Amino acid sequence: MLLKKIRLGKTNLQVTQLGFGSIPIQRRTEEEALAVVRRCLELGITFLDTAFGYTTSEERIGKAVAGGRNKVVIATKTPPAAPEIVEKNLQTSLKRLNTDYIDLYQLHGVSSMDTLEKVLAPDGALTALKKARKDGLIKHIGISSHQLDVAKKAVETDQFETLMFPFNFMASEAAEVLLPLCRRHDVGFIAMKPLAGGMVDDAVVCFKYLLQFPDIAIIPGIERIAEIDEIYKIVQEGPQMSRETQREMDRIKNELGASFCHRCDYCQPCESHIPISMVLGSASLYKRLPPERFFGDMVAPAMKQAVDCRQCGDCESRCPYHLPIRQMLSEQVKWFEAEKKKYQENCKF
Numbered sequence: 001m002l003l004k005k006i007r008l009g010k011t012n013l014q015v016t017q018l019g020f021g022s023i024p025i026q027r028r029t030e031e032e033a034l035a036v037v038r039r040c041l042e043l044g045i046t047f048l049d050t051a052f053g054y055t056t057s058e059e060r061i062g063k064a065v066a067g068g069r070n071k072v073v074i075a076t077k078t079p080p081a082a083p084e085i086v087e088k089n090l091q092t093s094l095k096r097l098n099t100d101y102i103d104l105y106q107l108h109g110v111s112s113m114d115t116l117e118k119v120l121a122p123d124g125a126l127t128a129l130k131k132a133r134k135d136g137l138i139k140h141i142g143i144s145s146h147q148l149d150v151a152k153k154a155v156e157t158d159q160f161e162t163l164m165f166p167f168n169f170m171a172s173e174a175a176e177v178l179l180p181l182c183r184r185h186d187v188g189f190i191a192m193k194p195l196a197g198g199m200v201d202d203a204v205v206c207f208k209y210l211l212q213f214p215d216i217a218i219i220p221g222i223e224r225i226a227e228i229d230e231i232y233k234i235v236q237e238g239p240q241m242s243r244e245t246q247r248e249m250d251r252i253k254n255e256l257g258a259s260f261c262h263r264c265d266y267c268q269p270c271e272s273h274i275p276i277s278m279v280l281g282s283a284s285l286y287k288r289l290p291p292e293r294f295f296g297d298m299v300a301p302a303m304k305q306a307v308d309c310r311q312c313g314d315c316e317s318r319c320p321y322h323l324p325i326r327q328m329l330s331e332q333v334k335w336f337e338a339e340k341k342k343y344q345e346n347c348k349f
Contacts, residue, residue, distance in 0.1 A: 001236055002044055003016040003017065003018055003043070003044045003045065003232075003235065003236075004016070004017045004214075004235075005017065005046075006214070006215055006216070006217060007188075007215075008073075008104075008161075008162060008188035008190075008217060009161055009162055009182070009186050009187045009188025009189070010161050010186040010187065010188070011104065011139070011140040011161045011162060011188055013073055013103065013104070013139075013140065013188075015046055015047035015073050015217055016044060016045050016046045016047055016217075017211075017214075017216070017217060017218060017235070018045055018047075018218055018220075018231065018232065018235045019045060019046075019047035019048065019049055019190070019217050019218060019219040020037065020040045020045050020047065020048045020049065020219060020220075020222055020228075021049050021192065021219040021220055021221040021222065022037075022048065022049060022050040022051075022054055022057040022058075022060075022061060022221070022222075023054055023057065023221045023288045023289070024221045024222060024223035024287075024288050025037070025056070025057055025060055025222070025223065026054060026055050026056055026057055026289065026290050026293075027223060027288075027289070027290050028223060028224075030056070030060060030063075033056070033057075033060045033064075034060060034063055034064050035225060036222055036223070036224065036225055036228065037060065037061055037064035037065070038064050039225045039228055039229070040222065040228055041064070041065070041068070041071075041072070043228065043229075043232050045228075046071065046072050046073055047072070047073050047075065047217055047219070048061055048065070048072055048073070048074050048075065049075045049076070049164075049190070049219045050074075050075070050076045050077075050097075051076055051077035051078075051106075051108055052076065052077060052078050052079070052089045052092065052093050052108070053077070053079065053108065055290070055293070058076060058093055058096035058097050059096040059097075061074065061097060062096055062097040062098035062099065063098070066098060069099055073103045073104065074097060074099065074102055074103050074104070075102070075103060075104035075105075075106060075142070075190075076093050076097065076102055076104075076105060076106070077105070077106040077107065077108035077144060078090060078093070078105070078106075078107065078108060078125070079107075079108050079109070080107045080108065080109075080110050080115055080118065080119045080124075080125045081125060082123075082125070083123065083124070083125060083127050083128035083131075084128075086125045086128040086129065087128050087131075087132070090102075090105065090128075090132055090137060090138070094137065100137075101136060101137055101138065101139060102137065102138045102139070103138075103139050103140065104138075104139065104140045104141075104142050104161075104162060105129060105132065105133075105138035105140070105141060105142070106141070106142035106143055106144050106162065106164060107119055107125055107126070107129070107141075107142070107143045107144070107160075108144055109144055109145070109146065110143055110144065110145050110150060110154065111145050111146045111147040111150055111265065112147065112150060112265075113149070113150055113153065115150075116150055116153060116154060119143075120157065120159065126141070126159060129141045140161045140162065141159070141160055141161055141162075142160055142161055142162030142163065142164065142188075142190075143160045143162070143163055143164070144163070144164035144165070144190075144192070145163070145164075145165060146165070146166060146263045146264075146265070146277070147263075147264060147265050148173055148174075148177070148178065148264055151163055151165050151174075151178055152177065152178060152181060155178070155181050155182055155185050155187050156181070156185070158185060160187060161187065161188060162187060162188040162189070162190055163178070163182055163187050163188070163189055163190065164190040164191075164192050164219075165178060165189070165190070165191070165192065166191075166192055166193040166197070166262075166263065167189075167191035167192070167193070167194070167210065167216070168191075168193055168194050168195065168196045168200070168206055168209070168210065169196075169205065169206065169209040169210075169249055169252075169253070170196045170199070170200065170252070170253065170256060170257075170260050170262075171193070171196065171260075171262045171263075172209075173262065173264070174189075174191075175213070179213065179216070183215070188217065189215070189216045189217070190216070190217045190218075190219060191210060191213075191216050191217065191218045191219065192219055193284075194206050194207065194210055194218050194219070194220050195220060195221075196256075196260070196284075197281060197284030197285075197287075197288070198221070198283075198284045198287035198288060199256065199260065199283070199284055200252060200256070202248060202252065203227075203230055203231055203234055204234055204245055204248075205245055205248050205249045205252065207231060207234045207235060208234070208239060208240075208241045208245055209241075209249065211235065211238065211239035212239045212241075214239075221288055223288075257321075258323070258324075259323070259328060260321075260323075261276075261277055261280035261281055261323065261328075262321060263277040263281060264277075264320065265277055266318050266319060266320055267315035267316075267318050267319050267325060268315075268318075270314075270315060271310065271312065271314070272305065272308050272309060272310055273305060274302070274305045274306050274308070274309060274329070275302045275305065276315055276325060276329065278299070278302045279299075279302050279303060279305075279306045279329055279332050279333075280323075280325070280328055280329070280332060282299050282302070282303070282332055282335075282336060283332070283335065285298070285299060286299075286339065291343050295339075295340050295343055295344075299336065300340075303332075303333055303336045303337075306329045306330075306332065306333050307333060309326060309329050309330070311326055313326065
């Protein structure tokens with residue numbers, strides 16, 4: 001059975017509702033990674049998402065789709081930097097992907113109003129993307145964000161054709177405000193972190209929830225063939241949710257609700273400059289990133305800052321989910337140090 005296709009907002013791109021997120025294939029050998037991407041293609045998935053910052057992912061996708069470029073929609077991303085850096089990143093991505101155009105080029109992780117303002121400025125990153133679109137190097141412009149207010153503002157500017165935002169049954173804020181807003185502005189919605197960034201293992205619960213929203217593209221991060229086979233089967237079954245699945249969803253919500261960071265960043269600013277959401281979401285990153293990168297310069301600086309927490313409690317007073325942030329920071333630092341020690345010991349052999 002063919003996968004359902006959706007119209008991705010004003011891009012008018014027709015993409016499979018189930019897409020492919022490429023962060024986890026960084027963790028596999030090239031042979032394993034190519035096998036995963038090719039299995040997705042065999043199943044009929046046409047929407048492949050990657051990013052400049054995902055190390056080997058772009059290159060591997062380029063190799064996997066060789067000879068069938070016109071059958072897929074490739075989305076990649078660049079950090080929201082100065083125009084000349086964006087242009088350089090774009091050229092690198094084109095080379096890695098072995099293509100002369102990118103279907104959807106997104107500004108990656110625009111999660112503060114200040115960053116969004118810089119992007120939209122006359123000398124901002126968006127200028128480079130519009131030039132690249134005019135030159136035919138990219139077809140459409142999108143943006144990704146983790147912060148609800150920033151995402152809403154980005155959609156309201158009408159400068160972006162798509163929005164990528166975390167959306168799952170644990171972090172469902174987008175359903176109430178963001179999705180209706182995207183529909184009004186005809187902005188295609190791409191749901192990242194459908195399994196709550198790897199914090200929820202039950203794919204049935206996660207996808208049955210998201211399939212209730214028929215006009216969104218869902219991009220789970222896939223590391224192994226067995227994962228995409230399981231998700232494909234669930235998607236083919238449709239959105240109907242059994243009472244048992246509903247009860248399991250409620251159980252997981254109750255279990256994780258008191259310790260699940262939604263990355264809204266309403267807890268900021270922190271006087272000690274701790275990137276709270278990154279620290280609290282580190283276990284999720286650990287499941288998706290290569291360990292050498294995770295324990296290298298990706299998370300270690302944030303953990304070092306978390307050690308300096310002054311225990312003032314200001315963050316907790318601002319958290320809309322009433323999380324015990326100070327306790328959670330301490331626990332994550334201890335977890336990080338324990339996992340880092342295991343990793344270093346394994347590297348000796």
